[in-house]
Amino acid sequence: MKFSYTILYVKDVVQSVAFYEKAFGLKQQFIHESEQYAEMETGGTTLAFASNELAKSNLPQGFQENSLLNLPAGIEVGFLTDDIVAALSRAIEGGAVVVADAKVKPWGQTVAYVRDLDGILVEIASSM
Structure with missing residues (x-):
């Protein structure tokens, strides 16, 4: 697989x-x-x-549509970057909504979260 x-x-x-x-x-x-x-x-x-x-x-039995009006679904799309600040700024300028500003995680990775136009959660992170 x-x-x-x-x-x-x-x-x-x-x-x-x-x-x-x-x-x-x-x-x-x-x-x-x-x-x-x-x-x-x-x-x-x-x-x-x-x-x-x-x-x-x-x-045919339906699904939960993504929407900024609802909490995000329990899934995220992740992008890696060498410049979190610039990537987060670009995302915001593009219309993303900030969920969590950049933060260094205990394992050393810097991570920020935004939501896209449909409310889908997007992680912007540094490489490990």
């Missing part, structure tokens, strides 16, 4: 792609003409977005 991708269910795929480009410096790899699915260039593991409508068609 190989971990291949993570898909984030979002309200507006195109808007999420633009946000992740601006806030985290990612580049769009692919967006379907329906604008219901997109992938970002992230290296070995793909970060993808799918619309809530597509999620509903995949999950």
Whole structure:
């Protein structure tokens, strides 16, 4: 088994792609003409977005939609950087909402948390 991708269910795929480009410096790899699915260039593991409508068609019994109005789901997307201060500043300028400012963890890693436009928790961290 190989971990291949993570898909984030979002309200507006195109808007999420633009946000992740601006806030985290990612580049769009692919967006379907329906604008219901997109992938970002992230290296070995793909970060993808799918619309809530597509999620509903995949999950007929329903799911909890991501929203800034609710507490974040018990999952996070993590990005590593050499400059936490600059990365956090860029994320905020891109529209991210700060959850926790940068803090050095007991194991030596510096970590900050923000939420994206759909309320998804994003960790910005230094390498170990």
